[in-house]
Amino acid sequence: MSEQAQGDVHNVFSGGSATYVIQGRDFGDVHLHLPTPPTSPDRAAVELARVVLAQWRDEAGALGLAGNARLAVGWRADWTVADHREHIGADVAGSTAGLADLAAGFRALPAQRLVIIGGPGTGKTSLAILLTLQLLSLHDATQPVPIPLLVSSWDANKEHFDVWLARRIHEEYNGLTTDLNRARIRELVRDRRVLPVLDGLDELPPLLRSAALAGLNKAGTDGAPLILTSRTAEYTELVEEEDVLQAAAVITAQPVDGAAAAKYLRDSSHPQRTQQWQVLLDHLTSHPEAAAARALSSPLMLWLARTVYARAGANPGVLADESVFPDVVDIERHLLDSIIPAAFPSGPASPHQPRPVREWGHAQAQRALGFLAAHLTATKTKEFAWWELHRAKPPTVLKAPVLVACYLLVMAGSSRFQDWITGGDPLQAFQVAAGTTIALICGVSGGMLLLLSQLWKGPLPRRLAAFGRHRSRIPGLFWLLVFLAPIALLLTRDEPLLALGFIVPPLLMMVVGAPADTAQSVGPRALLSGERASTMLMLLGVAPVIGAIGSLAVAQVPDRTVLLGSWLSGTAGVAAVILALSPWTQWLLAKVTLASLGTLPWSTMAFLEDARRVGLLRQIGGVYQFRHAQLQARLAAHRRGSGPLRRRRRSGTRAPWPVRPLPAASSTPQEGRVPGYVGLRRRRGHPPIYVIMWTLALLWTGIITFEDGWHDPGALQTVGFFAVLPLVIDLLIPPLTWRRAELRLDEEGVEFALGKRTLRFEWRDVATVAPRLFEPPLGKNDDGTVMLHLELTPEAAPGSRIRVNSTGWVALWPLDSPTGDPADATTPPELHDALVRFAGERWRPPGTAGLRR
Numbered sequence: 001m002s003e004q005a006q007g008d009v010h011n012v013f014s015g016g017s018a019t020y021v022i023q024g025r026d027f028g029d030v031h032l033h034l035p036t037p038p039t040s041p042d043r044a045a046v047e048l049a050r051v052v053l054a055q056w057r058d059e060a061g062a063l064g065l066a067g068n069a070r071l072a073v074g075w076r077a078d079w080t081v082a083d084h085r086e087h088i089g090a091d092v093a094g095s096t097a098g099l100a101d102l103a104a105g106f107r108a109l110p111a112q113r114l115v116i117i118g119g120p121g122t123g124k125t126s127l128a129i130l131l132t133l134q135l136l137s138l139h140d141a142t143q144p145v146p147i148p149l150l151v152s153s154w155d156a157n158k159e160h161f162d163v164w165l166a167r168r169i170h171e172e173y174n175g176l177t178t179d180l181n182r183a184r185i186r187e188l189v190r191d192r193r194v195l196p197v198l199d200g201l202d203e204l205p206p207l208l209r210s211a212a213l214a215g216l217n218k219a220g221t222d223g224a225p226l227i228l229t230s231r232t233a234e235y236t237e238l239v240e241e242e243d244v245l246q247a248a249a250v251i252t253a254q255p256v257d258g259a260a261a262a263k264y265l266r267d268s269s270h271p272q273r274t275q276q277w278q279v280l281l282d283h284l285t286s287h288p289e290a291a292a293a294r295a296l297s298s299p300l301m302l303w304l305a306r307t308v309y310a311r312a313g314a315n316p317g318v319l320a321d322e323s324v325f326p327d328v329v330d331i332e333r334h335l336l337d338s339i340i341p342a343a344f345p346s347g348p349a350s351p352h353q354p355r356p357v358r359e360w361g362h363a364q365a366q367r368a369l370g371f372l373a374a375h376l377t378a379t380k381t382k383e384f385a386w387w388e389l390h391r392a393k394p395p396t397v398l399k400a401p402v403l404v405a406c407y408l409l410v411m412a413g414s415s416r417f418q419d420w421i422t423g424g425d426p427l428q429a430f431q432v433a434a435g436t437t438i439a440l441i442c443g444v445s446g447g448m449l450l451l452l453s454q455l456w457k458g459p460l461p462r463r464l465a466a467f468g469r470h471r472s473r474i475p476g477l478f479w480l481l482v483f484l485a486p487i488a489l490l491l492t493r494d495e496p497l498l499a500l501g502f503i504v505p506p507l508l509m510m511v512v513g514a515p516a517d518t519a520q521s522v523g524p525r526a527l528l529s530g531e532r533a534s535t536m537l538m539l540l541g542v543a544p545v546i547g548a549i550g551s552l553a554v555a556q557v558p559d560r561t562v563l564l565g566s567w568l569s570g571t572a573g574v575a576a577v578i579l580a581l582s583p584w585t586q587w588l589l590a591k592v593t594l595a596s597l598g599t600l601p602w603s604t605m606a607f608l609e610d611a612r613r614v615g616l617l618r619q620i621g622g623v624y625q626f627r628h629a630q631l632q633a634r635l636a637a638h639r640r641g642s643g644p645l646r647r648r649r650r651s652g653t654r655a656p657w658p659v660r661p662l663p664a665a666s667s668t669p670q671e672g673r674v675p676g677y678v679g680l681r682r683r684r685g686h687p688p689i690y691v692i693m694w695t696l697a698l699l700w701t702g703i704i705t706f707e708d709g710w711h712d713p714g715a716l717q718t719v720g721f722f723a724v725l726p727l728v729i730d731l732l733i734p735p736l737t738w739r740r741a742e743l744r745l746d747e748e749g750v751e752f753a754l755g756k757r758t759l760r761f762e763w764r765d766v767a768t769v770a771p772r773l774f775e776p777p778l779g780k781n782d783d784g785t786v787m788l789h790l791e792l793t794p795e796a797a798p799g800s801r802i803r804v805n806s807t808g809w810v811a812l813w814p815l816d817s818p819t820g821d822p823a824d825a826t827t828p829p830e831l832h833d834a835l836v837r838f839a840g841e842r843w844r845p846p847g848t849a850g851l852r853r
Contacts, residue, residue, distance in 0.1 A: 042141055044184040045193050049145045051173055051180075053136040056148060060129055073123040073130065073299060074254035075102065081117070081239045082250040088113075092249045099134040106131065107143075111247040112195065112225035117232045118253035120627075121298035124229045125199055125615075127253050131227065132197050144195040144225050145188070147172075151198040151228070152619045155208060156215035162189050165196055197227040202234035203618050209234070210242050217246045255297035258288035265316075268306050277309075279317030292319045295331035300615070304335040307342040336634045340365050343614040357610045364601060366638075369611065371599045373626065373635035382632070383623040386524055386605070387531070387583040390590040525605060527622040531584040538582075543574040672834025674743040674813075743813050745834040750790070752812055761810075763842070765796035769835060770844040771815050771825040775805040786817040786825045815846075822846060 077092055079085070092105040092114065106114055118124045132146045139145065147169060154164045166189045170182050188194050204212055220226060228245060230238075232252065256264070262284040269277050284293050296302045296319075309316035318324055325331045341362045360368075372384055375392050544567075579585045594600040601607045608624055611617045618627045626632040744751040749762040750769075774785040789809040804810055817825040825846040827835075835843040 041184065041187050041191065041193065044180055044188060045141065045145055048147070048169075048173065048180060048188070048194075049136055049139045052145060052147055053133070053139075056129060056132055056136070060133055073127045073256065074260075075116070075127060075251040076254060078117065078250045078252045081236055081244065082115075083244045083246055083248060087247050088249050089247075090249070092251055099130050102127075102131055103134040103138065106135070106227075109249055111220070111223050112144075113220065113245065113248035114227045115235065115245055115248050115250040116227065116229045116253060117235050117250060119232055121300045122255055123253045123299040124231075126299045128197055128199060128227060128229050135195070144193050146195040146197050146227070148197040148199060150200055150203075150619075151212065152200050152203040154204075154212060154215075156211035157208070161215045161219035165189050165194065169194065192222070192224050195225045195227065197229075199229045200618070201228055201230035201238075209238055213238055213242055213245065217243065220246060223247070256299060256302060257297070258284040258293040261293065261296045261302055264302060265306055269310070270312075273310075273312060276314065277316055280320050283317075283320035287320075290320070291322060291325060291327050291331060295319075295328045295335075301332060301335055304339060304342055308335060308338045333634055336631050337638075339616065339631065340369065343616055344610075357613055358603075358606065360601060360607060360610070364598075365607075365611070366635075367598065368600050368604075368607060369616065370635045370639035371594070373632045374639035376626075376632060377636040382625050384608075384625070385623045386528060386587050389594075390586040392590065392594070524608070524619070524622050524624065528584070528587070528605065531582070531587075535578065535582045535584045538578045539575050543571050543578060546571070546574045670746060672745040672830065672838065674828065674831050674834070675740070743831070745838045747838055750812070750838070759802060761790055761792070763839070765793055766839070766842055767791045767793045768844060769839045769842045771817075771822040771827070771846050772809055773822060774811050774814075775807075786815045786822050787811045788813040788815055788827075788831075 075092075082088065085091075089110040090105070090108045092102065092109070106112060116124050116127055129148065132148055135143070135146045149165075149168050149172070153168065154161070159167075166182070166186045169185050169189070170180075173180050173185075201209060201212065216226065216228070226245075226248065228248070262281040265277055265284075266274060266281055280292065283290065284296065287293060296305060305316060305319065308314070319331055319334075325334060344357065344360055344362060344365050371392075376382060376384055379388075379391065591600065591602075591604050595602045595604070608617060612619055612624065615627060616631065617624045619625075626635075740754075742753045744753065747763075749760055750766070751758055751760040768791040770789055770791070771786050772789040774787045789811055791809050792804070802810055813831075815825040815827060823846055827846060832845065
């Protein structure tokens with residue numbers, strides 16, 4: 001065969017899995033070109049992208065963000081809070097054309113770092129989820145895997161961002177595939193093959209928010225990709241006070257316009273039911289500034305409208321009827337009434353969800369959230385702290401009888417134990433009782449010191465981190481001496497050192513019982529776990545030590561039975577005191593009580609976490625808040641049985657000392673007077689009441705013990721009387737007492753009079769008068785109360801009787817705000833007129849920009 005006839009032989013086999021491949025002809029070499037097998041990190045990245053896509057595809061479907069009727073959320077670039085343009089390297093232009101534009105713009109950023117900001121309900125999270133799905137659909141081996149996570153669980157002061165990111169990915173996706181083990185996830189994070197999509201920077205406490213921004217900048221020095229969401233106000237304040245997110249572009253999520261809302265509702269409706277939507281669709285298109293269009297500019301409200309009116313025969317056109325819903329608030333409240341059935345899923349969960357939301361039932365969810373809303377409204381706060389649940393009505397009513405029952409049970413059990421271990425010997429029984437009493441005195445003394453330490457901050461949960469936060473500064477020998485001192489005293493029986501036994505236990509309870517900083521807590525579950533661990537530590541470590549202290553009282557008795565009996569009985573008594581004072585025990589009692597009544601589910605913390613995941617609650621440090629103030633008000637109203645509400649004015653009901661106005665206010669050209677009654681609130685569980693009464697109980701216990709008066713039937717009743725009396729007083733004293741007050745304004749200044757006490761401020765010393773959030777001197781930093789505040793000039797010198805808050809403002813007079821926002825505060829007409837006339841340009845009415853604390 002000639003060379004020309006032979007030609008070239010070029011056979012290609014690809015894309016198959018044949019066992020044998022036969023090369024035809026016999027000319028030339030045979031070259032096998034096999035694809036390079038993927039490495040373990042490559043397989044892990046592919047698997048991670050697959051499971052994340054499956055999870056968030058279902059999440060987007062549940063939120064109405066997926067499918068052919070995908071909601072178009074617009075955005076625009078915001079350079080006022082962004083880094084320098086040359087550091088960012090590209091621009092993300094505003095658009096509503098589609099997610100492909102946003103994804104392409106994001107990938108064009110050299111550092112691939114983006115911040116999405118916007119007001120409440122404007123679609124920040126929706127935009128982040130949609131961008132995540134778009135990036136996942138285009139994912140290849142060269143691009144990082146986007147993973148949405150809540151940033152509210154990160155404590156930047158204790159954990160590097162990369163460590164936290166790897167841990168959270170492992171917690172969410174561990175076990176779903178064989179390649180996603182802990183070591184492989186750390187490799188993906190190290191090699192920047194993960195794109196964290198962090199939602200809710202604003203949900204972090206302010207201190208942790210600043211630390212988080214610094215941590216993100218530190219972790220991103222090598223160009224780590226990142227997407228971050230936050231409310232505009234919180235992020236702007238953070239940028240002004242701290243720094244920008246380096247190399248990150250910033251976009252603002254835009255409200256949904258009327259045309260986009262109409263298209264979404266049309267595309268997402270049943271094809272045979274489009275006609276029932278037509279009235280609303282036409283109204284949204286032709287009246288973009290009407291109440292319906294402004295209300296449905298929020299993705300949340302748009303999703304609610306679609307869900308509520310999806311059934312056959314529904315009439316969504318009623319939303320366009322301004323005679324029924326005259327303004328935006330009315331429409332929002334109407335839709336909020338149906339948010340629980342829409343938010344909590346029914347039916348089996350998707351198998352692709354690593355932690356699906358449980359099926360709680362709409363009735364159970366309505367009862368639980370309604371109770372929490374009513375409880376928060378009654379206590380004039382926006383924050384639900386689990387350690388405050390025992391202050392709710394049913395647990396509060398049961399607190400006294402349960403405490404009395406436990407007291408009687410402990411005393412009866414102690415008496416029977418003493419009779420059993422001593423064999424009925426009266427002398428030995430007395431000696432055991434004496435040792436037990438000494439241990440109880442030490443334990444109650446430590447408990448009293450704990451109560452005294454809570455005078456200013458109130459009862460707070462404890463964490464082992466708080467106990468060991470500064471342990472590196474304390475020599476280990478000191479802690480060894482603390483625990484071994486009672487044992488050494490017991491063995492040496494050195495009476496001059498007996499006083500040390502009365503000093504060590506209270507100090508030990510103070511140190512181990514140090515409260516955690518709830519403002520910097522990484523979550524309610526972490527606080528609950530820390531309190532439970534702290535309680536267990538005190539039960540297993542502190543109680544036996546204090547029980548040994550009690551044995552010192554009978555250390556001269558050679559009988560081991562007496563020593564053992566007094567130690568065991570004293571330990572049990574101290575353990576009872578520890579349990580009675582533990583926030584974890586109080587939480588457990590309150591939860592069991594409310595769950596038994598059907599008010600809360602037995603897995604209360606799991607329910608709260610699910611309510612946060614479906615968007616009804618938000619987490620701020622160690623507490624929960626309703627994500628929307630209107631939602632709390634609506635649920636509280638339904639809990640009280642008042643049904644749908646119209647907006648109404650109340651007089652100072654949100655204030656810590658509410659004002660009940662008099663029938664009329666007086667006003668003259670020279671002076672304006674606003675009279676009222678100021679309600680002085682008394683916080684229940686005030687420690688001084690307990691300290692005084694329990695001190696008397698301790699004194700009587702010591703007297704009765706050393707005078708051998710326990711044989712008197714009235715001895716036990718006397719001690720029990722002083723132990724229970726503070727609870728009775730606490731329940732019977734009215735929580736609110738009213739005193740007459742008056743606010744006077746004239747050309748020279750403003751004066752607040754409460755009884756015989758007056759506070760006066762000259763206008764020359766006042767820079768600004770404005771409604772602002774009240775900052776209480778004790779307890780929480782923000783309870784949603786709005787008050788009229790004065791900002792003093794730098795030259796003004798406030799007296800010692802005037803309390804200036806941390807931002808330099810003085811609270812003067814309570815105002816009503818249905819949402820807890822200063823911009824929504826209602827100023828009485830006579831007060832507004834007087835401020836306009838006498839304060840002049842100093843007066844900044846509600847709604848003026850820049851009224852945040």
